[in-house]
Amino acid sequence: MMTFQHSWGQQRGKNEDENGRIASSKASPEERSKATGCHSDGRRETTAVSGRFTEVVQSPQVHVLSADCCVSEYESTSSHMDMLKVNSLQDIETLPLTSWNIRQPAKEDDSREEALASGGLDLILMPGLGFDRARNRLGRGKGFYDNYLERCKKHPKGKPYTIALAFKEQLCEKVPVDNHDVPIDEVLYEDEK
Ligand SMILES: Nc1nc2c(c(=O)[nH]1)N(C=O)[C@@H](CNc1ccc(C(=O)N[C@@H](CCC(=O)O)C(=O)O)cc1)CN2
């Protein structure tokens, strides 16, 4: 089983501030991977889900956290993405695959609640091609997540906490970012060895 035992978190070291930020490139995902030295060929990408948690206290000793889970639904012709509620693991596993091999509800499936039309989100597990120590994220270059986080900030719940799970191939020296890029709150990564 894969474990993510290390983290780059909120407390930045002295070399982990935003000094090194450089302009965003308009490069393709392949060019972006090459330029940053991080490698993700789609076979090792951690999954993307988001959730809203409810604490159910069963007894003073037992706390159960229940979560409403959502998956992304992106529009390939724009930078618009929604987060739609899923009902179970089996529900996720039976969603249709897009041309990018991402499972998401079909366009005509209007039965699902959108997170920002209801209670908002507590947490997003962020996908990405690569991540650096300043917790910058290299995405697929369409701005889906940065735009979605902007929308979250306008919701009463505010911006959800963001965590990325990174395989070692996805750890980069420096990810190119611009003013729109929202740093990840915490990057959990596996052993770099
Ligand atoms: N698991 C997972 N879900 C995710 C993402 C992700 O990276 N991983 N996304 C993270 O954002 C969003 C989907 N990102 C996408 C980004 C670009 C294109 C796209 O249509 N690309 C162009 C080609 C671009 C190029 O190669 O230059 C195309 O296919 O025409 C599709 C989806 C939402 N859900």
Ligand SMILES: Nc1ncnc2c1ncn2[C@@H]1O[C@H](COP(=O)(O)OP(=O)(O)OP(=O)(O)O)[C@@H](O)[C@H]1O
């Ligand atoms: N909130 C925003 N408002 C306006 N433009 C934005 C916003 N977020 C990103 N952009 C623009 O969208 C383009 C793509 O952004 P970027 O390269 O950061 O995408 P990405 O994070 O890699 O993509 P994705 O989230 O889809 O994986 C850039 O030109 C960026 O300036």
